[in-house]
Amino acid sequence: MFRKRFKTTAIVMTLIIFVLMVFFNGGKKEKAPVEEVAVEEDIFAEPVELIFWWYGEEESPGIINYVQQLCDDYHKMHPNITVTQVHQGVDVLIPNFQAAYEAQSGPDIACLWGGLYLLEWVWQDAFVPLNDYVDEEELSHWIGSKFSEYDGKIYGSDLEVHANFTVYYKDHFVDAGLDPDTPPATWNDLVEYSAKLKAAGHIPYAVGFGGGWQTPVFADFMWPYFISFGEIAEVVIGNRAFNEPDFVDFWEKLDSYNKAGYFIEGATSIDWIEAWNEWRAGKATFLSLPGQSAMSFIDELGTDKVGYFVFPAISDKKLVHGLVWPTPHSITSWSKHKELAADFLVYFHAEENYPKLLDAVQTHNVPADDRFDPSVVRKPENAKWYAEMAINGLKENNYLAEAALPWTIIDKGLIQGGQALILGELDAQGAADNMEQAAKEWRELNPEMLEFYKTWAAKY
Known part of the structure; x- marks a missing residue:
């Protein structure tokens, strides 16, 4: 330790x-x-309760068992220390933390997803750097730490990491005269496949625009083919623009795919996670989602029925490894037990816990640590593919695009703009212009945040 x-x-x-x-x-x-x-001083000498707000059960069913085991095992190691875990769902995570921040009370440890979601709170002094409590040798093993780093300081310890990808029903492919073992490799392939699937009586894609998150998901999957995670910062800063041709092309692809009738019926009245249930009921062929849930579907249905692949390329650029999202957890600035909280966050990375995580989630998550060897995952083949994709994606900083965006730009640009596009209230150019306007407003209204952002972006 x-x-x-x-x-x-x-x-x-x-x-x-x-x-x-x-x-x-x-x-x-x-x-x-x-x-x-x-x-x-013996930090374990007196009775202490650590309040641990965490995230992940919705995207990774079963991980709550691992979290509780971490808390229980830590208590066995240090009988005076009780870690009380409280899961924060996707709908309440930010509002609940906002309330805790305003009251300066509540969790000792909290999760805000990472990237700009976390750093915008770091810039408001809501969290403390872990470098003050954890030695540099230990931190050097945390390969997801760049996701929660600002100005040379690390603000998060990753509970796990997952890679996002796309699944499909092989029998739908057969019905449409397609090779069930050959998923679409390019956007043009996807459009061609979708036309054949629709002609065969299958709705191609399960999506849910009702909650707003579906468009950020498509940005996560599609933007890396024309802009890197670091280059997004140039657009946010204003050195480039969100209505440049590549971004307009992104909106045009969504618009034309929607107008062709390839999205599931009622897509504007359900949210993204509800769309997963529609796919599970066989109402659509394709579904793009976090890897933990995708792996659960594959385990449940079998690889003879479900295929999987990295999202089709929309350019000549190739993505060798998947798009990843570690889940950093951070120490609040008001915690009275920062040193203990740091010790517990280090415990996330203890090698003895790797098999516990793999067992609890059936290899649907992997540790975000270079001491974890993904080659230990040998079977089934899809689990081996997934583990290697997640770890290598982390090493290459293949983070999801939305993590480089301030919340205002996500909300007004991707969420509201995406809904307006699907409803026919904006065309592709209008959606791109709307997002650029959201970025301009953010820069004008948040000059101090902009300077923080520039400092953060410099490392890319």
């Missing part, structure tokens, strides 16, 4: 009596100099 312990200074007063030779005025007593002795 690597940790930095605060030291308290105990002032030890030692009286040493020197008997001096008696002179004419009699004997004298003198005090010895005050001696300072450094005494290490």
Whole structure:
């Protein structure tokens, strides 16, 4: 266990009596100099409850068992320390933390997804850097840490990492006269496949625009083919624009695919996660989603029925490994137990916990740590493919695109703009212009945040 312990200074007063030779005025007593002795404080000595707000159960069913095991095992190691875990769902995660921040109370540890979702709170002094409590050698193993790094400081410890990809029904392919073992490799392939699937009586894609998150998901999958994670920062800063041709092309592809009737019926009245249930019911062929849930579907239905692939290329660029999203958890600035909280976050990365995570989630998540060897996952073949894709994606910083965007741009640009496009209220150029306007407004209204952002973006 690597940790930095605060030291308290105990002032030890030692009286040493020197008997001096008696002179004419009699004997004298003198005090010895005050001696300072450094005494290490035992942070586990007193009863403490750590409040641990975490995220992930919706995207990774079963991981709650691993989280509870972490808390229980940590308590066994340190009987005076109780870690109380409270899951934060996707709909309440940000509002609940906002309330905790305003009250300056609540969790000692919290999760805000990472990337700009986290860093916008770091810039408001909601979290403290882990470098103050964890030694640099230990931090060097956390291969997802760049996702939560600002100005050379790391603000998050990853509970796990997942890679996102796309699944499809092989029997739908057969019905449409397509090779069930050859998924679409390019956007043009996807459009061609979708036309054949629709002609065969299958709706091609399960999506849900009702909650707003579907368009950011498509941005996550499609943008890496024409812009890197770091280059997105140039657009946010204003050195480039969100209505450049590549971005307009992104909106045009969504618009034309929607107008062709390739999205599931009622897509505007259900959210993204509800769309997963529509796909599971066999109402559509393709579904793009987080890897944990995709792997669950594959395990449930079998690889003879479900195929999987990285989202089709929309350019000549190739993505060798998948798009990843680690889940960093951070220490709140108001926590009275920061050192203990840091010790628990380090425990996420203890090698003894790797098999616990793999067992709890059936290899649907992997540790975000370079001490984890993905080659230990040998079977089934899809699990091996997934583990290697996630770890290598982390090493190559293949983060999902939305993590480089301030919330205002996601909300007004991707979420609201995406809904307006699908409803026919905006065309592709209008959606791109709307997003550029959202970026301009963010820069104008948040000059201090913009400077923080520039500092963060410089590392890319």
